[in-house]
Amino acid sequence: MDILHTQLAALQQRLSFVATDPIDWKFYVQVSSWAVTLFESYLLLRQYPLYSRIAPPKVLENHFDTAVFRKSQNYGRDKARFSLVTGLMKQIIDSTLISIGFYACAWDFGGKIIGYFGCGPEYEITQSLAFTAVIFMMTSISAIPISLYETFVLEERHGFNKTTPALFVTDLLKTWALGFAIGGPFVSAFLYVFKWAGDRFVPWLMAFLLAFQMTMVILYPTVIQPLFNKLSPLPTGELRSRTEALAGKLKFPLKHLYEIDGSKRSSHSNAYFFGLPWSKYIVIFDTLIKESKPAEVEAVLAHELGHWYHMHPTKLLCISQLHIFSILALFPAFLHAPQFLRAFDFSASVASRPPTIVAFLLFQMILTPLEAVVSMGFNFISRRFEWEADRFACELQDRLEEPSMADMGDRLGRALITLHVKNLSTVWVDWLYSAYHHSHPTLTERLKALEAFRAKRDGEDKKRL
Numbered sequence: 001m002d003i004l005h006t007q008l009a010a011l012q013q014r015l016s017f018v019a020t021d022p023i024d025w026k027f028y029v030q031v032s033s034w035a036v037t038l039f040e041s042y043l044l045l046r047q048y049p050l051y052s053r054i055a056p057p058k059v060l061e062n063h064f065d066t067a068v069f070r071k072s073q074n075y076g077r078d079k080a081r082f083s084l085v086t087g088l089m090k091q092i093i094d095s096t097l098i099s100i101g102f103y104a105c106a107w108d109f110g111g112k113i114i115g116y117f118g119c120g121p122e123y124e125i126t127q128s129l130a131f132t133a134v135i136f137m138m139t140s141i142s143a144i145p146i147s148l149y150e151t152f153v154l155e156e157r158h159g160f161n162k163t164t165p166a167l168f169v170t171d172l173l174k175t176w177a178l179g180f181a182i183g184g185p186f187v188s189a190f191l192y193v194f195k196w197a198g199d200r201f202v203p204w205l206m207a208f209l210l211a212f213q214m215t216m217v218i219l220y221p222t223v224i225q226p227l228f229n230k231l232s233p234l235p236t237g238e239l240r241s242r243t244e245a246l247a248g249k250l251k252f253p254l255k256h257l258y259e260i261d262g263s264k265r266s267s268h269s270n271a272y273f274f275g276l277p278w279s280k281y282i283v284i285f286d287t288l289i290k291e292s293k294p295a296e297v298e299a300v301l302a303h304e305l306g307h308w309y310h311m312h313p314t315k316l317l318c319i320s321q322l323h324i325f326s327i328l329a330l331f332p333a334f335l336h337a338p339q340f341l342r343a344f345d346f347s348a349s350v351a352s353r354p355p356t357i358v359a360f361l362l363f364q365m366i367l368t369p370l371e372a373v374v375s376m377g378f379n380f381i382s383r384r385f386e387w388e389a390d391r392f393a394c395e396l397q398d399r400l401e402e403p404s405m406a407d408m409g410d411r412l413g414r415a416l417i418t419l420h421v422k423n424l425s426t427v428w429v430d431w432l433y434s435a436y437h438h439s440h441p442t443l444t445e446r447l448k449a450l451e452a453f454r455a456k457r458d459g460e461d462k463k464r465l
Helices: 002-014 025-052 066-099 102-116 124-157 165-228 238-249 286-291 294-309 312-330 338-342 348-352 356-366 368-394 396-400 408-422 431-437 443-464
Strands: 231-233 254-260 271-276 279-285
Touching: 002 165, 002 312, 025 066, 025 356, 025 368, 025 431, 066 102, 066 124, 102 124, 102 356, 124 165, 124 356, 165 231, 165 271, 165 312, 165 356, 238 254, 238 279, 238 294, 254 286, 271 294, 279 286, 279 294, 286 294, 286 408, 294 312, 294 368, 294 408, 312 368, 338 348, 338 356, 356 368, 368 396, 368 408, 368 431, 368 443, 408 443
Parallel strands: 254 279
Antiparallel strands: 231 254, 271 279
8 A cells, every 4th residue: 555655646746747837727628628529519510411311321221211211310410410509508608617717606605605504614525515516506407408408309309208397397306306315425425535534545535436336336226216217027928038048047146127117208228237246137128128029139138248247347347447546646736736726716715725626626627638538448448348248149059059049149130220220320420420429339330240240150150060
């Protein structure tokens, strides 16, 4: 542990310029955030012409009729326009808030709130809670018009919205309640670890964040998810029998198999699993069950179990921990730099003893361009994992010595096509746009890969003969 702290101290020495050099951090944040927004707008403009194509890729031409493909293109075009406008609107709002010193005002307002209850500046954690509450409500309220348009205009226009106005309001209030119920204790504990551990906070804070993630894995299916959706045991039948048999053969620790009423809000469909290593939940959208045959849903679940078999969630968790460590290791240089806060219009008295939550929020803004690059790296890894999970499904026949699974790759391909057709997903995708935004390969990439897996296996079978 001492070696770790020595290395971290050496890193802080290299970053000492943050506290000494006259850097206009506000200007840097403005320029870097606008650069990221304009780059994302450029990617949308690269993608936009592809929505004018009148026919799908050859590999899909037998699966999209003209009317459905036209709907898919129109849906993609509308979503691109929406993303372009809302992205620029959000950046303008964020840039304006930084320019007028909103965060300094929010901190002072938080101080006035706790002052009303007899608490002074020495109650930093209490004031930090008030500060985060002000920002949370500000961002949540400003996002309501965009959410309303997306739900009741964009999604409604293309036949996906199932959310009623009453459900929208209920979901919003539940989200706010959860934000305060979970966010408040989390921020308090987060800041307490900072104060308790001092400059040696990095390993302790990482342990806290990991424990929080594991706690949420338990709380989400048992407490949070039921607040928004009804999880019902999957009815007895062919799909349940197939799923339980597949899980048993792979020794997947299946504890609960649920059907979720996704159709309550949207016509989109999916399936996923989550849980602790010894206790897993599989959740299947009712829309997926309705739109696909049991054999095809089984193929989708085989892909999901491929993620489990190859330990993709664990690997991503480890990578994310490395990412978090990197962020926390850099942070102390900004925490102990009064002029860093002064650049964002905080008073000299506040900047002389920088509040941890404020310094961390501003530090996150500094990392904006770096995080854009990191997200592309995560997408690259995630896409590799998706291909590996697809290959796992294709190879189940050999892994389990089950001839009945010889067509699993074909079933998965049909299921993916059905999902894309029913969801009106975009099938013409610019490579750079996809690399930046998509954690999954495109449909055409996955179908080509499935064909290659199948051809390779057939070739190996011929060699054995």
